[in-house]
Ligand code: SF4
């Protein structure tokens with residue numbers, strides 16, 4: 201039975217609502233209980249992925265009033281940041297905009313995404329400012345010294361991302377791979393969490409609207425509207441939340457062969473207010489197209505589906521250090537996009553908290569210390585050919601997205617996350 205938004209909100213408040221994660225729904229369907237779908241009021245969804253369209257606005261006092269007129273240029277941990285938009289003339293206060301994809305001049309493989317996570321973890325950052333009279337000021341600043349620290353997504357949570365292959369004859373450095381992308385369509389990388397992604401479940405934005413509450417990196421925030429390059433076929437969202445309340449495990453930097461990128465997570469509750477949403481929540485991974493493009497030209501070369509990469513695969517990468525054969529140089533450690541692998545006292549270790557379960561180490565480790573079934577893109581090309589291309593790197597972390605959708609469900613049921621009707625429709 202389809203209910204109105206306000207009826208669903210009332211049912212949640214009275215603790216009568218049926219709230220399920222998108223995974224619960226999938227399991228219900230696999231158990232042949234499709235008829236029970238009509239009982240569901242709210243589906244919780246989530247995604248965690250490399251999301252380039254991320255920036256932060258930070259504002260904090262750097263020096264006493266009158267200590268400089270205006271900042272001309274500024275860096276945080278070596279990352280050049282945009283000064284402004286407010287000049288804060290003579291106040292000693294900085295307003296700065298930091299791009300998630302900006303790269304540090306002083307720290308290799310360190311960018312905006314790493315900085316955001318470091319700040320949320322409570323680490324201090326080195327701020328360097330060049331003033332308009334040529335003075336240099338330095339200070340160590342942490343999130344607790346920032347009365348305003350807000351993260352924005354200008355293009356997040358696409359309904360469908362893509363898979364990439366390199367159809368050329370030479371390796372390519374790209375943000376879509378940690379290493380040079382091997383040629384001749386010999387490997388594939390992809391992004392997107394498939395059936396648990398928010399916009400997959402509400403592609404016409406009937407339930408999600410301006411002002412919808414979200415969890416952005418675990419902090420409560422709001423949808424602003426669509427993001428850049430959003431279209432009816434491939435919608436995405438823009439939104440924001442305060443960094444002070446974020447969970448570092450859900451964010452961070454991700455190193456690629458074209459420099460560091462930025463990871464973000466979204467969780468959203470989708471009240472089922474239309475037949476279309478009811479139909480979409482039942483759609484399995486196999487029915488969600490995964491466009492496959494050439495990484496250099498970005499030209500579409502065929503279509504696969506999310507079933508290829510998320511069914512009969514392992515969401516996690518299993519780590520068995522006893523299988524390590526102590527290579528003279530550890531390719532897994534050198535290449536891990538999260539810098540999660542290290543050697544301590546001659547023994548290989550993995551930082552479970554950092555690991556993204558991208559799977560890259562699986563094909564790089566000759567000892568088999570990392571194991572996971574990553575699947576393969578079953579590519580049907582426009583010329584009618586068929587190719588099976590193994591996945592070597594995932595740029596989405598469905599394992600944590602599943603957990604996040606579960607956390608949101610719990611918060612809704614215990615009343616700590618309030619569902620409220622959006623203030624406006626997104627046209
Ligand atoms: S690549 Fe694998 S086997 Fe070789 S040192 Fe690293 S963890 Fe050990």
Ligand code: SF4
Pocket residue numbers: 517535536537538539540541550554555556557558559560561562570
């Ligand atoms: S799966 Fe392997 S390569 Fe990927 S983040 Fe984890 S340890 Fe690093």
